Amino acid sequence: MDTAELNFWQFSMQIIPRLVVGMKITLELTVISGFFGLLLGMFGALFRISPFKPLRMLATVYITLFRGTPLLLQILFIYFALPPLLDLRLDAFPAGVLALSLNAAAYFTEIFRAGIESIPKGQMEAARALGISYRTAMRRVIIPQTYKRLIPPIVNELAALSKDTSLVSVVALSELLYVTQRIGATYLRPWEVYFWAALGYLFVVVLLTFVASTLETRLSTKGGH
Amino acid sequence: MKNSTVIMEIANLHKSFGQNHVLKGIDLSVHQGEVVVVIGPSGSGKSTLLRCVNYLETPTQGTIAFQGEMIGANLVDNKLKPVAEKILNEQRAKIGMVFQQFNLFPHLTVIQNLLEAPLQVKRIAREEARALALKLLERVGLSDKVNAYPKSLSGGQQQRVAIARALAMNPQMMLFDEATSALDPELVGEVLKVMKDLVKEGMTMMVVTHEMGFAREVADRVVFMDGGRIIEQGPPSEIFKNPKEARTNEFLKVVLN
Numbered sequence: 043m044d045t046a047e048l049n050f051w052q053f054s055m056q057i058i059p060r061l062v063v064g065m066k067i068t069l070e071l072t073v074i075s076g077f078f079g080l081l082l083g084m085f086g087a088l089f090r091i092s093p094f095k096p097l098r099m100l101a102t103v104y105i106t107l108f109r110g111t112p113l114l115l116q117i118l119f120i121y122f123a124l125p126p127l128l129d130l131r132l133d134a135f136p137a138g139v140l141a142l143s144l145n146a147a148a149y150f151t152e153i154f155r156a157g158i159e160s161i162p163k164g165q166m167e168a169a170r171a172l173g174i175s176y177r178t179a180m181r182r183v184i185i186p187q188t189y190k191r192l193i194p195p196i197v198n199e200l201a202a203l204s205k206d207t208s209l210v211s212v213v214a215l216s217e218l219l220y221v222t223q224r225i226g227a228t229y230l231r232p233w234e235v236y237f238w239a240a241l242g243y244l245f246v247v248v249l250l251t252f253v254a255s256t257l258e259t260r261l262s263t264k265g266g267h
Numbered sequence: 268m269k270n271s272t273v274i275m276e277i278a279n280l281h282k283s284f285g286q287n288h289v290l291k292g293i294d295l296s297v298h299q300g301e302v303v304v305v306i307g308p309s310g311s312g313k314s315t316l317l318r319c320v321n322y323l324e325t326p327t328q329g330t331i332a333f334q335g336e337m338i339g340a341n342l343v344d345n346k347l348k349p350v351a352e353k354i355l356n357e358q359r360a361k362i363g364m365v366f367q368q369f370n371l372f373p374h375l376t377v378i379q380n381l382l383e384a385p386l387q388v389k390r391i392a393r394e395e396a397r398a399l400a401l402k403l404l405e406r407v408g409l410s411d412k413v414n415a416y417p418k419s420l421s422g423g424q425q426q427r428v429a430i431a432r433a434l435a436m437n438p439q440m441m442l443f444d445e446a447t448s449a450l451d452p453e454l455v456g457e458v459l460k461v462m463k464d465l466v467k468e469g470m471t472m473m474v475v476t477h478e479m480g481f482a483r484e485v486a487d488r489v490v491f492m493d494g495g496r497i498i499e500q501g502p503p504s505e506i507f508k509n510p511k512e513a514r515t516n517e518f519l520k521v522v523l524n
Binding site for chain 1: 323353356358359362363366371373374384387388432
């Protein structure tokens with residue numbers, strides 16, 4: 043069929059199902075990398091503020107490395123350089139997840155650290171004076187107080203992450219942007235294709251923002267601070 | 268002196284923050300049931316002294332013994348070696364502390380503030396801890412605030428909760444670090460009353476305060492500090508009426524007028 047004769051809606055109906063398949067991969071990349079990034083970032087922050095110096099240094103080196111080099115390079119490095127270096131050959135999807143998680147973790151580390159350090163020193167002192175251990179005080183007194191104020195910067199970083207997933211297209215993973223480029227090139231009708239792709243990314247970010255604001259209201263009505 | 272048993276013994280205590288030598292050799296013993304009130308100008312080191320007692324500050328030199336056990340460190344080859352965290356936690360649990368800024372846990376209700384340490388540290392049964400907490404809240408006159416969050420309480424109420432929270436660990440001694448200094452004047456009285464009730468019950472207390480009335484009324488001994496040293500100490504009648512040292516006299520003249 044000659045797609046050049048289709049009007050905007052007809053053509054859109056034809057490409058949207060394929061874009062949705064790409065968007066599913068984009069969502070998967072975002073959710074899985076976001077999860078591991080948050081998890082790693084939590085440990086990163088605890089390392090970063092640890093009373094034990096080697097842990098602090100380890101975290102600092104990690105952050106410097108992953109914030110100091112382009113994400114695109116990190117993706118290429120994991121996909122192309124790890125096989126000869128460590129004899130580790132990853133498929134495009136796991137390579138993308140690994141790069142995105144490690145990169146996001148560096149930013150999450152700093153977000154969590156800032157959150158923990160924003161809690162007044164007197165909170166830790168009061169807990170310790172009661173005989174509560176450092177670990178328990180962190181877990182039960184300090185960290186719970188950071189939840190609410192951490193939501194905005196975390197959503198910020200997750201929104202950035204959801205768009206950064208597009209960089210994984212460079213290793214031919216058929217996420218949203220990769221699919222978009224291919225369809226655009228095949229039909230030579232770029233503007234409709236990129237228009238719907240943009241809406242796709244927008245949808246992911248708006249969804250995220252909605253979940254976050256619901257969470258934020260729930261936390262603030264729970265009482266307290 | 269109420270009882271001749273020494274409960275706490277501070278010996279040659281020094282504390283420096285970088286070049287700043289805040290405590291310059293403090294020797295002080297506190298007896299069972301005694302109320303020691305520490306007064307002195309700001310910067311004299313009185314708060315630092317109190318914070319050293321439960322190791323919120325690590326002394327640079329010197330020792331603190333509580334019920335015969337050295338707090339926070341052991342002497343090994345004449346050098347101070349920090350004890351394991353678990354042991355320090357047990358030692359701290361025996362000494363309650365009340366802060367100028369209350370430091371209640373804002374994400375927990377009043378009763379949860381009181382339950383946190385007994386449940387997490389002593390691991391006593393929830394029902395038992397709850398019964399004790401309710402009794403303590405009644406004692407500080409806050410039975411109606413059991414499920415309130417700290418934010419909704421006045422400063423005086425918050426500080427009374429903080430006192431109850433410290434008492435929930437059943438401490439052998441209480442430290443008060445300028446417990447009324449952050450309060451509006453009309454709220455000071457309710458906190459002082461709770462402190463006086465504690466004195467009546469025989470609690471051993473070390474109190475850093477600017478409330479000279481409190482010192483005069485309930486202290487067994489007043490300690491005057493200046494420049495990181497104890498300048499003079501004695502019963503309040505002596506210190507307030509006939510201070511021996513010129514510096515004590517000067518300080519009292521300023522604060523009592």
